[in-house]
Structures are given as structure tokens and as C-alpha cells.
Amino acid sequence: MISLSDVSKTYNEGRPNEVAALRSVTLDIAREGVTVFMGPSGSGKTTLLSLVGCMARPTTGRITLDGEPVSGLPERFLTELRRVKFGFVFQRFNLIRGLSVLDNVMLPAAPLGEEPKTVQARAMMRLEALGLAEKALMPVEVLSGGETQRAAIARALVNDAPVLIADEPTANLDTALTHRFLDIVAGLRDEGKTVILTSHDPRIIAASAVTAVVEMRDGKVVEVRG
Amino acid sequence: MKALRRQRALADYTLAALARRKVKNLALVGVFSLVVFLLASAMFFASALRHEASAALEGVPDLIVQHLSLGRQGMISEDRIAELESIRGVSKVRGRLWGYYYDRVSGANYTVMVPDGGQMPAPGQVIVGEGIPRARGLDWEGAPLFLSRKQGDLNRFDIAQIYSSDSALLTADLLLMNEADFRAFFSVPEGVYTDIAARVRNANELATIIDKATSLMPDERFVSRDDIARTYMKLFDWREGLMVALGAMAMLAFAIFAADKASGLSAEEAREIGILKAIGWDTRDVIAMKLWEGGLVSVGAFLLGAVAAYAHVFWFGAPLFAPVLKGWAVIYPDFALAPVIDGSQLVTLFLLTVLPYAAATVVPVWRAASADPDAVMR
Ligand SMILES: Nc1ncnc2c1ncn2[C@@H]1O[C@H](COP(=O)(O)OP(=O)(O)O)[C@@H](O)[C@H]1O
Ligand SMILES: [Mg+2]
Numbered sequence: 001m002i003s004l005s006d007v008s009k010t011y012n013e014g015r016p017n018e019v020a021a022l023r024s025v026t027l028d029i030a031r032e033g034v035t036v037f038m039g040p041s042g043s044g045k046t047t048l049l050s051l052v053g054c055m056a057r058p059t060t061g062r063i064t065l066d067g068e069p070v071s072g073l074p075e076r077f078l079t080e081l082r083r084v085k086f087g088f089v090f091q092r093f094n095l096i097r098g099l100s101v102l103d104n105v106m107l108p109a110a111p112l113g114e115e116p117k118t119v120q121a122r123a124m125m126r127l128e129a130l131g132l133a134e135k136a137l138m139p140v141e142v143l144s145g146g147e148t149q150r151a152a153i154a155r156a157l158v159n160d161a162p163v164l165i166a167d168e169p170t171a172n173l174d175t176a177l178t179h180r181f182l183d184i185v186a187g188l189r190d191e192g193k194t195v196i197l198t199s200h201d202p203r204i205i206a207a208s209a210v211t212a213v214v215e216m217r218d219g220k221v222v223e224v225r226g
Numbered sequence: 227m228k229a230l231r232r233q234r235a236l237a238d239y240t241l242a243a244l245a246r247r248k249v250k251n252l253a254l255v256g257v258f259s260l261v262v263f264l265l266a267s268a269m270f271f272a273s274a275l276r277h278e279a280s281a282a283l284e285g286v287p288d289l290i291v292q293h294l295s296l297g298r299q300g301m302i303s304e305d306r307i308a309e310l311e312s313i314r315g316v317s318k319v320r321g322r323l324w325g326y327y328y329d330r331v332s333g334a335n336y337t338v339m340v341p342d343g344g345q346m347p348a349p350g351q352v353i354v355g356e357g358i359p360r361a362r363g364l365d366w367e368g369a370p371l372f373l374s375r376k377q378g379d380l381n382r383f384d385i386a387q388i389y390s391s392d393s394a395l396l397t398a399d400l401l402l403m404n405e406a407d408f409r410a411f412f413s414v415p416e417g418v419y420t421d422i423a424a425r426v427r428n429a430n431e432l433a434t435i436i437d438k439a440t441s442l443m444p445d446e447r448f449v450s451r452d453d454i455a456r457t458y459m460k461l462f463d464w465r466e467g468l469m470v471a472l473g474a475m476a477m478l479a480f481a482i483f484a485a486d487k488a489s490g491l492s493a494e495e496a497r498e499i500g501i502l503k504a505i506g507w508d509t510r511d512v513i514a515m516k517l518w519e520g521g522l523v524s525v526g527a528f529l530l531g532a533v534a535a536y537a538h539v540f541w542f543g544a545p546l547f548a549p550v551l552k553g554w555a556v557i558y559p560d561f562a563l564a565p566v567i568d569g570s571q572l573v574t575l576f577l578l579t580v581l582p583y584a585a586a587t588v589v590p591v592w593r594a595a596s597a598d599p600d601a602v603m604r
Contacts, residue, residue: 046603055504056600075596076508083506094501094602098246103239108505110235113228119235155505167603 002029002052002163002194007061007071009047009219021047023219025061031162033211034185034195036204044219045198046091046167052196053086053165054078083108087156089166093148095140095155101127102136105154112159119158126154130184146177153184163194170201182207233518236511240518255527257483262531262579263538264476269571270539271547272470277566283455287423288432289316290449291439299447301418306443310424313438315431321419323408327373327401332361336401340408342423349404351386357398359388373411381411468547480579484586496594503599512595513588520587524580532572540565 009022022044029035029052037045050056051063054070057078063071070081082088087108095104105123112119127133130150135143143151149169156164170178178201185195186209197204205213212226244251291310293302302321310319323340336358340346347353352371362371364385371383389400408414426432436448491499499512507515538544 050600050603055603056598075598079503079506079508082504088504090504090603092602092604094497094504096498096501099242103242107239107502107507110239111232111507111511113230113232113235115231116235116238159506 001031001064001066003027003064004051004058005062007051007058007063009044009051009056010059013059021219022051022058025219025221027214027221027224029194029196030212031066031194032189032192034189034197034209035212035214036210037196037198037214037216038200038205039216039222040200043216045216047219048216049165049167049196049198053088053163054081055088083111084159085161085163087153087159087161087164089149089152089156089164089169091167091171093152095148095151097141098139100137101132101140101143101151101154104140104151105136105158108155108159122160123154123158126157127151130154145172146180149173149177149181150184157188162192163196164188166195166197168198170199170204175203178203182209185209232511233514236515237518240515240522243515244519244522251523254523255530258480258524258527258579258583259531259534261476261480261483262528262575263534265473265480265575265579266532266535266572267538267544267546268470268473268476269575270535270567271544273568273571274539274564274566277564283451286451286454288426288429288451289424289435290454291422291424291443292447292449293421294445294447299421301414301420302422302446304417304419306422306446309442310422310439313435313442315427315435316424317427318425319422320424321422323405323414324420325412329361329373334361334399336399338401338403338408338412340405341402345387345402347386347402347404347407349406350382350384351404352383352407353387353389353402354385355389355398355400358401359385375411383407472547477578480582484582487583487586487590491590491594497602499591499594500597500599500602503595504602509592509595513591516587516591517584520584521580524583528576528580532575536565536567 004025004027007022007025007027008020011017011019011021025044025048037048039045047056051058051071054073055078058071061071062069065081065085070078073081095101096107099107102120102123105127106119109119109122124133124136127136130153132147132150132154135147135151140148140151153164153166156166170181173181182204185197185207188195189209189211199205204210210226212224214221215223215225291302291306293300293306304321307319307321310316320342322342325338327336327338328334329336334357341353345353354371358371359369364371369385371385372380373383374380383403389402403411409416426435432450436450439446439448502512502515503509538546
């Protein structure tokens with residue numbers, strides 16, 4: 001269970017360009033299943049995702065991960081949590097240009113100090129499962145949109161993190177690719193992973209794989225379904 | 227083991243990252259090694275000159291007596307030798323014969339000397355420095371050297387030996403002759419010398435000895451080893467001064483270059499650091515990776531620059547510093563300085579370039595890596 005109690009996030013606090021991106025959010029996210037944050041653009045979905053994923057700390061409030069408080073931890077512990085607990089698929093994917101697909105997928109494992117062969121085998125397994133094995137040695141620039149997303153998913157999963165986080169994963173995908181993505185999500189759910197997505201895509205909200213929908217507006221949670 | 231493998235993974239990433247920005251990194255290595263090349267060249271050159279200067283001083287006698295006539299140096303009578311010997315504390319007094327010879331054929335000045343013991347050439351033979359056969363274009367062994375003092379008067383000398391020593395600067399233009407040949411060639415009568423050299427047993431007594439000798443021989447001038455040292459140092463100092471000025475300019479260029487690096491990262495680099503942090507790299511992983519990058523670039527460039535400087539100064543005769551050596555250009559067409567390297571200077575240069583560069587690389591990285599990585603979510 002990931003729990004947020006009375007969490008707020010204010011950017012540029014005390015300055016004229018102050019923005020209250022999240023206001024007093026209290027929410028429980030189940031470890032089993034697929035949770036979607038939905039809401040219009042600017043409603044605070046990405047901000048909420050970055051707090052849940054330990055990318056940033058809340059301005060006020062408390063976040064716990066399986067009962068352990070994380071919101072007050074120093075940066076290096078948050079980094080470790082990101083490395084072992086979370087896999088991220090960013091809205092802009094953020095693969096590193098100029099490196100091969102395989103090198104990109106292996107990146108989160110670099111600080112672990114594992115045998116390079118072990119990491120490579122794990123990365124190839126993920127790429128294989130996502131239908132990218134033949135592209136492993138190509139530079140990431142040559143991938144199509146759908147392939148780039150799947151490479152990003154492979155990277156997010158290479159350390160076998162229990163929680164996968166994806167920001168607007170289907171924003172640029174056509175219907176066929178959206179369904180392919182949902183199939184991948186369903187597979188991960190069946191593996192026992194926690195999946196947290198943001199979206200305002202009705203195809204996602206309606207998908208059978210989705211187990212909970214958190215509706216947001218103006219930095220607040222207005223409704224939780226499922 | 228784990229820590230080693232971690233470093234290996236970081237180094238692998240660094241290599242891939244360097245290869246990916248090939249043009250930029252080659253430019254970086256280029257600028258860096260150019261600066262090291264200039265600084266190291268100036269350093270090698272300066273320390274080689276200093277070495278030449280101290281080699282030159284080694285053979286200088288404690289006291290030289292010159293004869294002044296009408297305020298200019300003239301030949302000195304051999305009678306002064308006995309007078310000098312009569313002063314307590316003075317030893318090894320000997321008359322010296324030497325002078326300069328302008329060689330019209332090569333347009334160069336040679337220093338002609340009668341050696342002081344040691345390798346005295348036989349009559350009709352000369353021992354020459356490396357520069358002379360070269361200036362004359364004598365390219366076969368045993369070629370005679372013809373010298374002429376006036377039109378139609380040709381003197382043939384056989385080259386008995388070509389002189390080479392650690393101190394090319396001092397011996398390249400040297401021409402050693404037998405005493406009888408010297409007197410005949412320059413029309414110097416018996417009983418006079420160019421000057422007289424002497425040893426002084428106790429350096430502290432030099433001033434007293436010069437006082438005594440001055441009252442004994444009012445027409446002579448006495449030059450001490452220190453006076454000569456000063457002159458030599460002046461000669462080498464201005465050349466070194468130029469080197470220092472060149473070095474300072476190179477250092478300044480490097481400072482600007484390092485400051486530019488320290489002032490910030492490109493947006494692309496900053497985002498890359500954010501991404502690495504976001505997917506679980508520690509701040510120290512990011513810094514270690516950037517240290518690998520900076521280390522490979524700077525140490526590689528340092529080695530490249532230092533080796534190029536060595537070749538430039540000691541193999542190719544420092545053509546970049548040709549203006550500094552102008553006076554010697556004729557006699558030293560491919561003048562080779564004796565390779566002398568001052569290890570501590572090289573270490574200093576390493577510390578002055580590689581360390582500031584590493585610091586300049588790490589500071590902005592550390593700043594970028596310490597920020598929350600949530601910016602890459604957008
Ligand atoms: N780094 C930031 N600095 C200032 N304002 C920000 C920053 N990030 C997000 N915001 C603001 O916070 C609000 C919520 O943004 P976001 O969480 O990205 O919403 P969503 O993902 O739902 O579109 C928006 O008004 C946005 O402009
Ligand atoms: Mg968003």
C-alpha cells in the first residue's frame with residue numbers, strides 16, 4: 001500500500017510565480033492492480049506521480065510505502081528507492097540519445113555492481129518479451145514511437161522493480177498500439193506488479209485491466225473509483 | 227568486487243557517452259592538449275636553457291684578467307701570469323687564446339679557442355662543434371675545412387673530431403685549434419694572450435685578491451665568476467622571460483576554458499543527469515561517471531600535449547620559439563637542445579591543468595545532480 005495523507009506540493013513557494021500543484025491530497029494506492037490518475041491537463045497528475053515515485057518531496061504531508069515513511073527521507077535514500085522499488089516510463093520517455101537500445105535498458109542497473117553478463121541477459125529478456133530483441137543494438141533514435149515506449153518500459157523493468165509508473169503512456173499512440181500497451185500492463189499486473197498510470201484517455205479508463213481510477217481537478221482528488 | 231564492477235559499468239557508460247559526442251570531445255581534447263603543449267614546450271625549453279646556462283658556468287674559471295687599452299679589451303702580456311701567481315691563494319694561472327671568427331662562406335660566427343689542456347688538436351687539425359660542418363654543408367667525413375681571413379688567403383684544416391656534448395648551445399659553434407695555428411691564423415704574436423684565467427682556492431678571499439691584484443696591475447680588469455654568472459643568467463633570463471610570458475598566456479586561455487566549463491552544463495547534459503538520477507543513479511554515481519569522463523579527456527589530452535611538446539622542443543628544435551633563438555639561427559639550423567626534463571615541473575603542470583579541469587567539471591555536475599530529478603517528468 002502506498003498512502004498519502006494530507007499531501008500538498010507548492011512550486012516556487014513564496015515567490016510571485018507560486019503554484020499550488022497539489023492541495024491536501026489523501027489517498028491509498030493498492031499494491032495489487034492498476035491505478036490510473038485521470039483529470040484535465042494541469043490538474044496535478046504528474047506532480048502526484050512524481051511524489052509517489054520519490055522523485056520529489058511534498059511541501060507538506062506524509063507519504064508511506066508499505067507502512068514506511070518516505071516523505072522525510074534524505075535524497076540518497078530516495079534515490080535507492082527509485083532504483084529498487086520503482087520503474088519509470090516518462091511522458092517524454094527520456095531514453096538517452098546516441099546510446100543503443102540495450103545500453104539504455106541496462107542503465108538503471110549500472111549502480112548495482114552486478115556482473116555485466118547478468119544485467120545484459122536480464123535486459124535482453126525484457127526486450128525479447130516486448131518484441132524489441134532485434135533492435136537491441138540500434139541507436140534509440142531509429143525507433144518508432146511505439147518501439148521507443150516499449151524500450152522505455154524495458155528500462156523501467158530491468159531492475160525488476162515491484163512498482164511501474166508511467167506518465168501519459170498512450171498520449172501519442174494509435175488504437176492498436178494503445179491495446180498493445182494495455183496488454184503489457186495486464187501482463188505486468190498478472191506478474192504481481194503494481195502499475196500506476198496517468199491518463200485522460202477514455203480507452204485507458206475503460207480498460208478491463210484498470211482496477212482503480214483517481215479523478216483529479218485543480219490539485220485535488222475529487223473521486224476515487226474501484 | 228561490487229564496487230569495482232560498479233566503476234566498470236560507469237566507465238563503460240562514459241566511453242559510450244564520449245563516443246557519442248565525438249566532435250565536441252575531440253575539440254575539447256584538442257584545446258586541452260594545445261594548452262598543455264604550449265605550457266610544456268615553454269617549460270621544457272626553459273629548463274633546457276637553464277641546463278645550458280649551468281653547463282656553461284661549470285667551465286668558467288674563478289677569476290679572469292683582461293687587459294684594457296683605451297678602455298677596450300686588448301691582448302694581455304704573459305708577464306701578468308707570474309705577477310698573478312705571486313698573490314697568495316691564486317693557483318692554476320694560465321693564458322687563454324680565443325676569439326670570434328666571422329665566416330663569410332656560411333655567414334656565421336664561430337668561437338675559436340685554443341683548448342686548455344685535454345684535447346689539443348695537432349697542427350693543421352681542428353676539432354669542431356656539430357654546427358660548423360652543418361653550416362658549411364660538409365657532408366662527407368674527412369672533408370677539409372678551408373678558412374680565410376682575407377681575399378686569396380686560404381687555410382686548410384683537417385677536422386680531427388666533431389665535438390658533441392650535452393650542451394649543444396655552447397659547443398655547436400666551437401672551433402678548437404692548436405696554439406701555433408691560432409697565432410698564425412689570427413696573427414697573434416708570441417708572449418700575449420686573449421686573457422688570463424685563474425683559480426682561487428678560497429672563494430671568500432676573492433674580493434681581497436682582486437684588490438691586491440688591482441694595485442699590482444692597474445691597467446687590467448678583473449672579472450669574477452659571479453660577474454660571468456650574472457651575464458650568462460641575463461642572457462638566458464630574457465629568453466626564459468619570453469617563455470614565461472608565453473606560458474602565462476596559455477595558462478590564461480586555459481583558465482577561460484575551465485571557467486567556461488565550470489559556469490554550466492548544456493541543457494542536454496543537465497537533462498541527462500536528471501534522467502540518470504531519476505532512474506536510480508546516486509549523486510556519487512553521476513559524479514564518478516563525470517570524473518571518468520573528465521579524467522579520460524584531461525589525462526589523455528595531457529599525455530598527448532606533453533609528448534608533442536617533448537618532440538617539438540627536443541626533436542624538432544622548438545620551431546615555435548624560433549624568434550627567441552634568432553641570434554643563433556644561422557649556426558643552429560636544426561639545433562637540438564639536450565633533453566632535460568624537470569619531473570617536478572611536469573607534475574606541477576599536471577596538477578595545474580588536470581585538477582582544475584576535474585574541479586571545473588565536477589562542480590556544475592554536483593549542483594545539477596543534487597537537485598530533485600522531477601524536472602525530467604516534464
Ligand atoms: N516545476 C514546476 N514549477 C512550477 N510550476 C509547475 C511545475 N511543475 C508543474 N507545475 C504546475 O503545477 C500544476 C500541475 O501540473 P502537473 O502536475 O504537470 O499537471 P498534469 O500532469 O495533470 O497536467 C500546473 O499548473 C503546472 O503548471
Ligand atoms: Mg502531466
